Amino acid sequence: MxxxxxxxxxxxxxxxxxxxxxxxxxxxxxxxxxxxPPPPPTETPGTRTLPVVPQPSPSTSFRMPLGSLAAEGAAPSAAGVRRALAQVLDLPALSDAALVVRDGQSGEVLFDRGGTERRIPASTTKLLAAAAVGHVFAPDETLKTQVRQGSTSNEIVLVPGGDTLIAPGAGDRDAVAGRAGLADLANQVVKALEDSGIDEVTLSLDPSYAPGPTRAPTWGADFHRLGIVGAVTMLGLSTERARENHPAPNDPVTSALDAFAALLEKRGISVASRVDPAGATTRTGTPAPSQRVLGSVESAPVRDQLALALTDSDNTLTEVLARQAAFRDGSATGFDDVGAWVVRQVAELGTDTQGVALSDASGLSRENRVTADLLTDVLVLGYDGRHPVLRTALEGMPIAGLTGTLGDRFATDSTADAAGRARAKTGTLTGANSLAGSVVDDDGRLLVYAGLVAGAPTLEARAALDRFVAAIAACGCR
Missing domain, CATH: 4.10.910 (30s ribosomal protein s13; domain 2)
Structure with a gap:
């Protein structure tokens, strides 16, 4: 009891x-x-919103998770930012650097040293390309790869629609690279052919969508061999993307077409292909496709592909998306043409592009010239709620010390303040290094920044740019 x-x-x-x-x-x-707590910010057009900031756990970051983003009352001051950067600006690697810091929520310029100077942007060019592509494609628009009947019932035509991330087998609905599956397309086509009593076909390709050269004349001769960039085409397999020291096929279209033919053969359809033996992507004798669609698969939304391109700094994917956006907008599709088109699109968003020139969309060309002011303009636009495609792309920027091209950076005592809470697009060419992105400071305020460094060795330039970001992350700056 x-x-x-x-x-x-x-x-x-x-x-x-x-x-x-x-x-x-x-x-x-x-x-x-x-x-x-208030609901998370949305992407409602016309309403300024704040980015979704991942909350890293203590086991994977250098600091405790971030708190909520600050309201208007916590805005930093220009004087506060200058104080925070006082020692960093004396670093030798930044002696010839254009540096800009802005309030990401209001757009106010907080620091500007050489922001209007034209410099080589390297891969931060991709931010401009993302803005331009987002100006053409709808938020949820996807890319279709189809097979249509040719001029006779026994002729089938593979019609690329710009998807270079097709899985060689079944597609994965949760993936970006590999959302559409070549095997799924083959299954649809085989069923349509069997329903018509056809077991032997001639397979051809329709190369009319966004045609253009596969490599830019301003790129390094060894860029393809080193896996820095692949051939720019409107069809390709997700397993054949160019990666460092793993080059892509010389002709991704032929590779995909051959893989598709093999899938049909495996399913009992005899295939006679008209592929040029030399492997050229421009083929003769392609029958005009009819309106009858025998099969169709869709990519992940373009905005998710853009985010992937920024995360991986994928030069080929960026060029592919920019070319077809320019093509859809009625522009020519040479690399110089697409670069000029990107500049025009960014200007139409209300930014100052005076003196800006691009010879490609990915930033591999040393002839490109961009200002730090323009890069921060695009970043502010991406967070203001009116450009959902660009907004999603910016969410794909690597996270300091955790992902993508920032995975091995911000690991020192002098840079750890930004680890886990800064996002940035990196840029690296010999003698030209850049960093542009966003960070949440110690007051919970979103800041955007851009740094373009000339002349300094790559390792020193990266370390100095990382310290630049860490300084504004830690200051509060009010």
């Missing part, structure tokens, strides 16, 4: 104690009086 009484008493104490914690908002429950 005494044990039962003691147990009941202990239970009562626990219930009353928890109720007290609940009412005091230290524990969740029915008595909690603290209001619920």
């Amino acid at each position: 005494r044990r039962l009484t003691a147990a009941l008493t202990a239970s009562a104490v626990l219930v009353v104690g928890y109720a007290g914690l609940d009412a005091a908002d230290f524990a969740p429950g029915l008595l909690t009086t603290r209001p619920l």
Whole structure:
């Protein structure tokens, strides 16, 4: 009996104690009086929103997770930013650097040293390309790869639609690279052919969508061999993307066409292909496709592909997306043409592009010239809620110390303040290094920044740019 009484008493104490914690908002429950947190920001056009900032765990970052983003009252001051950067600006690697810091929520310029100077942007060019592509494609627009009937019932035509991330087998609905599957397309086509009693076909390709040269004349001769960039075509397999020291096929279209023919053969359809033996992507004798669609697969949304291109700094994917956006907009599709088109599109967004010149969309060309001011203009636009495709692309920028091209950076005592909470697009060419992105400072305020460094060795330039970002991340700057 005494044990039962003691147990009941202990239970009562626990219930009353928890109720007290609940009412005091230290524990969740029915008595909690603290209001619920506001809903997360949205991408409603015309409404300024803040980026979704991942909350890294202590086990994978250098600091505790971030708190909520600050309101207008926590805006930093220009004087505060200058104080925070005082020592960093004296670093030798930044002696010839254009540096800009802006309030990401209001757009106010907080620091500008050489922001209007025209410099080589390297891969930060991709931010401009993302803005231009987002100006053409709808937020959820996808790319279709189809097979249509040719001029006769036994002729089938593969019609590329710009998807270079097709899985060689079944597609994965949760993937960006590999959302559409070549095997899924083959299954559809085989069923349509069998329903018509056809078991032998001639397979051809329609090369009319966004044609153009596969390599830019301003790129290094060894860029393809080193896997820095692949051939720019409107069809390709996700497993054949160019990666460092793993070059892509010389002709991704022929590779995909051959893989598709093999899938049809495996399913009992005899295939005679008209592929040029030399492997050229421009083929003669292609029958005009009819309106009858025998099969169709769709890519991940273009905005998700742009985010992937920024995460991986994928030069080929960026060029592919920019070329077809220019093509859809009625522009010519040479590399210089697409570069000029990107500049025009960015200008139409209300930015100052005076003196800006691009010879490609990915930033591999040393002839490109961009200003740090323009890069921060695009970043501010990406966070203002009116450009959802660009906004999603910016969410694909690597995270300091964690992902992509920033995965091995921000690991020192002098840069750790930005680890886990800065996003940035990197840029690296010999003698030209850049960094442009966003960071949440110690007051919870979103800042955007751009740094373009000339002349300094790559390792020194990267270290100095990382310290630049870490300084504004740690300051609060009010």
